[in-house]
Amino acid sequence: MELVQQQKLVARLCTNREFREEFFAQPAQVAAREGLTVGAEGLAELHPEHLRQFVRLLRTRRLGSMGVALPLTRRVLGNRFVECFKLYALRPTPPGVGRVVEDAIGFVDFLRGQMGSEVLDPPWSLSLARYEAARLEAVWLGRRLVVRWLPHRIGPLLAQLAKGKVEAGNFDRPTLAIWWRGTGRGQPRHWLL
Amino acid sequence: MNGAENRVGRKTEITNLLANLPRLGVGLAYREPFREELLQKQSEVDFLEIAADDYLDATPALEAELELLAEHFTIVPHFMKLSLGSAEGLDEAYLKKVAALVKWLNPPWWSEHIGFTRAGGVTLTHPAPLPFTKDAVAVMKRNIITARRAIPTPLILENVCSQLVWPGTEMDESDFLNEVLGVGGCGLLLDVTNLFANAPSFGGDPAAFLARLPLDRVVQIHFSGGHESKGRFVDSRGQAVPEGVWQLLELAVAQAPVRSICLERDDNLPPLGEVLWELERARAIGRQHRRWN
Numbered sequence: 001m002e003l004v005q006q007q008k009l010v011a012r013l014c015t016n017r018e019f020r021e022e023f024f025a026q027p028a029q030v031a032a033r034e035g036l037t038v039g040a041e042g043l044a045e046l047h048p049e050h051l052r053q054f055v056r057l058l059r060t061r062r063l064g065s066m067g068v069a070l071p072l073t074r075r076v077l078g079n080r081f082v083e084c085f086k087l088y089a090l091r092p093t094p095p096g097v098g099r100v101v102e103d104a105i106g107f108v109d110f111l112r113g114q115m116g117s118e119v120l121d122p123p124w125s126l127s128l129a130r131y132e133a134a135r136l137e138a139v140w141l142g143r144r145l146v147v148r149w150l151p152h153r154i155g156p157l158l159a160q161l162a163k164g165k166v167e168a169g170n171f172d173r174p175t176l177a178i179w180w181r182g183t184g185r186g187q188p189r190h191w192l193l
Numbered sequence: 194m195n196g197a198e199n200r201v202g203r204k205t206e207i208t209n210l211l212a213n214l215p216r217l218g219v220g221l222a223y224r225e226p227f228r229e230e231l232l233q234k235q236s237e238v239d240f241l242e243i244a245a246d247d248y249l250d251a252t253p254a255l256e257a258e259l260e261l262l263a264e265h266f267t268i269v270p271h272f273m274k275l276s277l278g279s280a281e282g283l284d285e286a287y288l289k290k291v292a293a294l295v296k297w298l299n300p301p302w303w304s305e306h307i308g309f310t311r312a313g314g315v316t317l318t319h320p321a322p323l324p325f326t327k328d329a330v331a332v333m334k335r336n337i338i339t340a341r342r343a344i345p346t347p348l349i350l351e352n353v354c355s356q357l358v359w360p361g362t363e364m365d366e367s368d369f370l371n372e373v374l375g376v377g378g379c380g381l382l383l384d385v386t387n388l389f390a391n392a393p394s395f396g397g398d399p400a401a402f403l404a405r406l407p408l409d410r411v412v413q414i415h416f417s418g419g420h421e422s423k424g425r426f427v428d429s430r431g432q433a434v435p436e437g438v439w440q441l442l443e444l445a446v447a448q449a450p451v452r453s454i455c456l457e458r459d460d461n462l463p464p465l466g467e468v469l470w471e472l473e474r475a476r477a478i479g480r481q482h483r484r485w486n
Contacts, residue, residue: 002328003280003324003326003328003329003332004280004281004312006280006324006359007278007279007280007281007309007312007313007321008312008313008315010312010321011309011311011312011313011315011317011321012313012315014315014317014321015315015317043359043360045360046357046359046360047358050356050357050358051357053355053356053357054321054355054356054357056427057319057355057427057428058317058318058319060427060428060429061318061319061459062318062319063429063460064429064430064431064459064460065318065459067431067459067460067461067462068224068225068226068459068460068462071226071462074460074461099246099247100244100247101247103318139252139254139255140247140252140255141252142252142253142254142255181253181254187254187257187258188254
């Protein structure tokens with residue numbers, strides 16, 4: 001039973017930075033407070049740097065999955081994507097965080113709510129991120145209808161990205177992106193208007 | 194029969210079980226952006242490994258995609274969140290979904306980790322290692338037996354090599370792995386990049402660490418690239434495979450009866466063509482050591 005408590009503690013240490021700092025300030029006391037009796041002294045000997053390295057590995061894996069889920073946004077934002085993700089990852093991981101796709105949609109919500117298009121370069125990158133997140137909703141979460149109004153010209157951006165690089169240009173015209181699925185199986189139908 | 198003979202008998206039985214697994218060759222961890230190119234270049238990839246947790250509760254579109262992939266490739270499901278190392282036990286509902294997916298895919302084997310991703314309502318995005326203790330062995334045994342009852346397909350387990358070492362270790366990692374893998378005839382899934390990245394934690398010599406592992410149980414190898422950060426190698430799976438990992442891969446393939454090698458690539462996904470040469474190089478290593486034709 002002691003291992004149950006130890007794993008609970010380690011899982012919290014890995015996902016909650018404030019709790020981690022509190023623990024390493026007073027490990028034995030916090031372990032005891034969390035209900036650990038026999039193993040408290042042992043866990044108090046956890047090496048802070050080793051745990052931090054593991055937390056960094058968790059973040060690296062999460063970032064990698066995010067790059068797979070949002071490949072175009074990752075490519076366009078480059079290191080800025082990584083910087084924004086690090087800010088996003090500072091927040092405690094919600095208990096029972098679901099699949100990668102839900103995490104990626106949460107990250108795009110964060111980009112939209114916390115970062116905003118004014119701090120992202122190029123300015124149309126947030127529209128691209130929202131487009132990729134909407135596609136995830138349609139394909140991975142199985143929504144029957146997904147509609148997004150995006151302030152940039154997504155079609156030409158996708159075409160240029162498929163060729164490898166976006167040339168300078170004006171992409172300021174809005175796009176209505178729609179995914180719709182009937183009752184059948186297969187990929188949803190998709191329109192950019 | 195005494196205890197030592199029992200152990201030898203059990204080991205022989207397991208080795209025979211693993212020896213009957215098919216030789217899959219060299220495959221790729223499937224990532225959706227590779228989809229179109231993969232279908233065009235099927236002959237260059239022997240199998241696909243899927244991040245199987247993402248396909249539980251699949252939408253009809255994803256089921257259709259999986260069906261399409263299964264028509265063209267052998268699919269090996271790789272799980273992360275069944276959490277065989279969870280001391281609080283397996284999530285029965287999750288196990289049922291895992292069993293249903295494995296049954297539907299009918300793979301030569303399925304894989305999970307010797308670690309835990311679930312504890313106290315928190316889900317980790319990557320398995321955390323277990324303490325090398327009798328308690329942890331008992332937890333793994335209990336959960337493996339439950340999983341094997343639900344899923345008769347052979348199970349292989351990936352060791353979680355990490356700098357995070359629990360205090361109170363009662364045995365070395367090799368003994369721990371032998372104890373855990375002995376349950377239900379499980380094979381070993383060895384991540385050589387992970388081993389390479391964590392070399393500093395076992396004296397900087399991954400080859401010496403490799404020699405201590407139960408290599409006769411290795412069924413599959415994972416390998417991937419990474420990057421340097423603050424003087425350390427990070428197995429981020431975001432770059433090409435470095436030479437040190439290739440050397441370790443070759444060493445492992447030379448010593449272990451591997452049935453398959455799988456390249457993992459996550460971040461900075463390049464066009465598929467840029468990773469196919471890595472598959473070809475791994476295939477040549479396997480061929481050189483007569484793991485396949």
